[in-house]
Amino acid sequence: MLEVRGISKQFGGLRAVNDVHLRIGEGEIVGLIGPNGAGKTTLFNCIAGAFPPTEGQVLLEGRSITGLKAHQVCRAGLARTYQIVKPFGGLSVLDNVVVGAINQTHNIAEARRIAEEALVLTGLADRRDVPAASLPLPGRKRLEISRALATRPKVLLLDEVMAGLNPSEVEKAILLIEAIRAHGVSILIIEHLMRVITAVSDRIVVMNHGSKLAEGLPTDVLNDKAVIQAYLGEDFGAHG
Ligand SMILES: Nc1ncnc2c1ncn2[C@@H]1O[C@H](COP(=O)(O)OP(=O)(O)OP(=O)(O)O)[C@@H](O)[C@H]1O
Known part of the structure; x- marks a missing residue:
C-alpha cells in the first residue's frame, strides 16, 4: 500500500532522516518510535508532501508520490494529522470536517455526507454543531482525525494523537484506531506511549539519529537490546 524507498532528508549540515525504507500493507498498523529528534516527524513530512525528501522515493499503491505537494498527496489517498492540533476555531465541528472532505469532492452535499460519516466513526456526531474552539483536547484530537478521515x-499518518490524553481517553483512542483500521485504512503511527504502540501495532519500526535502528513484531522489537539502550531504557523490561 505504502512503500518508502531509501528516504533521506538533509537540513543544512544535519541529516535528519538517513536512508529509511519501510512498507505498510493494506489494513496494517505500523508503529514508529524513537527518541526525541530521531527524525520521525521529518519522515512523516517527506511522505506527506510538507517538503520533498533529499533522496529516495515514496510509492502509494505502486505509484510515486515523491515530491508532490501536500494537497496532491492527500488527493492521491494519503492523509496525516499534526502533533499540534489547529482547527478553524470559529467554524463548527462539522464545517471543519467538511473542509477536509472538499479535498475529495466539490459537491457540497456529498462533502457534508462524508464529513458526517467521519464524525460518526470518531464519536463526535453529537458535537457537530458546536464551535471547534469549544472542544476540550480529546475532542480536538478526534476532530483532527475526523478531518483526515474525511x-x-x-493510508493515514497519525502523529502523537494521544499526547495529553488521560488513561481512559487513551483507551478510547486505541479503540478508535482499531475501528479506522477495520474500515480498511492502513496506519503509520508515531507515539511515545508504549501502552498504545504495543496495543495497536502489527509491526514496529524504531528510528534513532535519523536511521532505522530496528523493525519487527512488537514483542521482538521491545526486547531488542539496541532498542532498550537507545530508547526504552533498562527499566522498561521490568516495569513497561
Ligand atoms: N524544518 C527543519 N529545519 C531544520 N531542522 C529540522 C527541521 N525539522 C526538523 N529538524 C531537525 O531534524 C531532527 C529530527 O527532528 P524530528 O522532529 O523529525 O524528530 P522526531 O523524531 O519527530 O522527534 P520528537 O519525538 O521530539 O517529535 C532534529 O534534530 C530537528 O531539530
Missing part, C-alpha cells in the same frame, strides 16, 4: 485516505 479525505477518504487509504
